[in-house]
Amino acid sequence: MMCCKECLDLLFDYLDGKLDLDTHSSLEEHFQDCPPCVAFLNTYKSTTTVCRDTLNQIEMPDMVQEKLREFLKQQKLEN
Numbered sequence: 001m002m003c004c005k006e007c008l009d010l011l012f013d014y015l016d017g018k019l020d021l022d023t024h025s026s027l028e029e030h031f032q033d034c035p036p037c038v039a040f041l042n043t044y045k046s047t048t049t050v051c052r053d054t055l056n057q058i059e060m061p062d063m064v065q066e067k068l069r070e071f072l073k074q075q076k077l078e079n
């Protein structure tokens, strides 16, 4: 069973669909036993959806997209 920190570290990739199957299921297993992480996931989802829409709608230079991703990661660490 992964710990909450590991879980949160993987959230970004999880929402991006970038995790391999094993990691993905370990994460969902963790969610089943950890309501706080689910609550965080939901908050995180609604935040990233806004940014994601922006990413999808506007043509942005790679560097700007990178900055936005960094920002999201930073936000994840601070919350």
Ligand SMILES: [Zn+2]
Pocket: 003, 004, 007, 030, 034, 036, 037
């Ligand atoms: Zn947890």
